[in-house]
Amino acid sequence: MERTFIAIKPDGVQRGLIGEIVSRFETKGFTLVGMKFMMVTRELAEEHYGVHRERPFFPGLVEFITSAPVVAMVWEGDGVVASARKLIGATNPLTAEPGTIRGDFGVSIGRNIIHGSDAIETAQTEIALWFKDGELANWEPTIKPWIYE
Numbered sequence: 001m002e003r004t005f006i007a008i009k010p011d012g013v014q015r016g017l018i019g020e021i022v023s024r025f026e027t028k029g030f031t032l033v034g035m036k037f038m039m040v041t042r043e044l045a046e047e048h049y050g051v052h053r054e055r056p057f058f059p060g061l062v063e064f065i066t067s068a069p070v071v072a073m074v075w076e077g078d079g080v081v082a083s084a085r086k087l088i089g090a091t092n093p094l095t096a097e098p099g100t101i102r103g104d105f106g107v108s109i110g111r112n113i114i115h116g117s118d119a120i121e122t123a124q125t126e127i128a129l130w131f132k133d134g135e136l137a138n139w140e141p142t143i144k145p146w147i148y149e
Contacts, residue, residue: 001031001076001077001078001080002076002078002079002080002081002123003033003074003075003076003080003083003123003124003127004074004080004081004084004116004117004123005072005073005074005115005116005117005122005123005126005127005130006019006025006072006073006074006075006084006088006114006115006116006117006137007070007072007073007114007115007116008070008071008073008112008113008114008132009062009065009070009111009112009113009115010063010064010065010067010068010069010070010116011111011112011113012071012113012114013068013069013070013071014068015105017105018071019100020105021114022073022080024087024101025073025075025084025087028077028083028087029077029141029143029147030075030076030077030080030083030084031075031076031077031139031141031144032074032075032076033073033074033075033076033136033137033138033139034041034071034072034074034127034131034135034137035072035073035074035075036071036072036130036131036134036135037069037070037071038069038070038071039066039068040065040066040070041066042062042066042121044129044130045061045062045065045066046062047129048065048129049061049062049065054103057065057136060110064110065146068148069086072130072131072140074127074131074136075145078148081116081117081118081119081120081123084116084117085116085118086100087100087101087116088100088101088114088116089101089102089103089106090103091109091112092104092106092109092112093105093106093107093108093109093112093113094106094109094131099114101114102114
């Protein structure tokens with residue numbers, strides 16, 4: 001089964017959207033295999049956003065993600081990386097489709113509620129960065145036969 005990394009950013013946590021966001025992934029049929037409510041360290045933030053290190057907005061990304069708690073999650077399911085990206089919506093909430101998380105709750109690109117891995121390889125890297133061995137639950141929901149053939 002494919003896995004993806006999802007993080008509800010500080011703005012999503014502060015706005016009380018944790019339950020709504022988790023519900024969307026559960027309703028879709030994905031399986032939650034890991035979750036942490038946590039403060040992000042500067043070191044973790046800089047590593048997570050490392051691909052943007054040379055960009056002028058990098059310091060702001062690090063400052064924001066470390067400013068308040070986040071909810072880090074790992075979700076599992078067939079095609080979960082691509083499907084999660086569709087649930088999340090475009091990076092800029094102003095262009096995100098209604099019905100997506102960012103389209104429904106986001107207002108500006110700097111406060112876009114949620115992060116989701118953009119590829120299977122990225123998901124593997126991000127999961128390993130945010131979760132230690134043994135922190136993910138390997139389980140099978142009893143509803144699985146009603147979701148997958």
